[in-house]
Amino acid sequence: MPELPEVETVAANLRCHLPGRKITGVTLRCQKLRRPLPVKALQSLVNKAICGVRRRAKYLLIDISDGRILMIHLGMTGTLSLPDTAESSERHDHLDLTLDNGKCLRYRDPRKFGLVAVVTPDADGQIAELGNLAPEPLSAKFDAEYLFQLSRKRTTPVKTFIMDQRRVVGVGNIYASESLFRARIRPTLKAGKLSRKQCRLLVDTIKEVLNEAIKIGGTTISDFYGVDGSEGKFALKLKVYGRAGECCTVCGAPIKKIILGGRSTFYCPKCQ
Numbered sequence: 638m639p640e641l642p643e644v645e646t647v648a649a650n651l652r653c654h655l656p657g658r659k660i661t662g663v664t665l666r667c668q669k670l671r672r673p674l675p676v677k678a679l680q681s682l683v684n685k686a687i688c689g690v691r692r693r694a695k696y697l698l699i700d701i702s703d704g705r706i707l708m709i710h711l712g713m714t715g716t717l718s719l720p721d722t723a724e725s726s727e728r729h730d731h732l733d734l735t736l737d738n739g740k741c742l743r744y745r746d747p748r749k750f751g752l753v754a755v756v757t758p759d760a761d762g763q764i765a766e767l768g769n770l771a772p773e774p775l776s777a778k779f780d781a782e783y784l785f786q787l788s789r790k791r792t793t794p795v796k797t798f799i800m801d802q803r804r805v806v807g808v809g810n811i812y813a814s815e816s817l818f819r820a821r822i823r824p825t826l827k828a829g830k831l832s833r834k835q836c837r838l839l840v841d842t843i844k845e846v847l848n849e850a851i852k853i854g855g856t857t858i859s860d861f862y863g864v865d866g867s868e869g870k871f872a873l874k875l876k877v878y879g880r881a882g883e884c885c886t887v888c889g890a891p892i893k894k895i896i897l898g899g900r901s902t903f904y905c906p907k908c909q
């Protein structure tokens with residue numbers, strides 16, 4: 638599943654190619670992803686220009702010249718590419734937005750859990766469809782004091798807590814395990830037991846891990862590919878995720894795998 642660094646990588650890639658381009662055509666090859674595709678709204682994008690590409694949580698926001706936003710969530714298996722218009726589509730290529738430079742923005746999604754919508758923000762730029770999203774993990778708002786106050790009296794395991802999108806958005810399974818390893822905090826620790834010092838350490842490691850992942854273009858773990866077809870490289874640096882039974886790179890103890898909040902969780906029983 639694409640996580641925040643992967644979506645940010647896609648946004649950064651699209652930002653190099655889309656702004657300034659005009660949409661000249663729309664081709665739909667299926668009716669429904671997670672929700673039905675908004676056929677009319679998508680067709681009304683023809684002859685409009687793209688003026689920017691942003692990310693909020695795991696949503697890609699493509700700003701349209703008339704003030705609307707093309708909102709895309711990649712779901713489990715969604716990918717975007719920019720092939721030449723002449724390049725024939727394959728089975729799971731559900732949507733093409735043809736551009737005025739002979740390319741198209743192509744959405745592919747074998748499992749169809751993604752989302753494509755056209756939304757209109759309110760006067761303050763807020764998008765009702767996104768609801769009240771928690772702070773971005775890389776923003777200044779997500780700091781040690783925020784995590785400390787929020788976690789008081791919470792008995793949820795810390796890993797589940799930091800993955801809760803109502804607390805902070807976009808800290809997915811891989812990055813939660815890796816951040817906790819770097820902060821030497823056991824994933825099962827009750828969130829309310831985090832000390833101020835641990836909160837500071839954890840916030841720092843979450844930002845550090847996400848920034849490193851973004852810098853090298855996301856992880857390969859879920860067959861993620863950038864818009865240009867390049868593979869992410871973060872998988873090479875994972876210290877605990879997916880390494881059950883292998884030696885901890887710090888102490889040599891075997892990495893443990895447990896299920897926490899329904900998700901595979903990896904940690905070093907000695908370091909954490």
Ligand SMILES: [Zn+2]
Nearest residue numbers: 885888905908
């Ligand atoms: Zn260890």
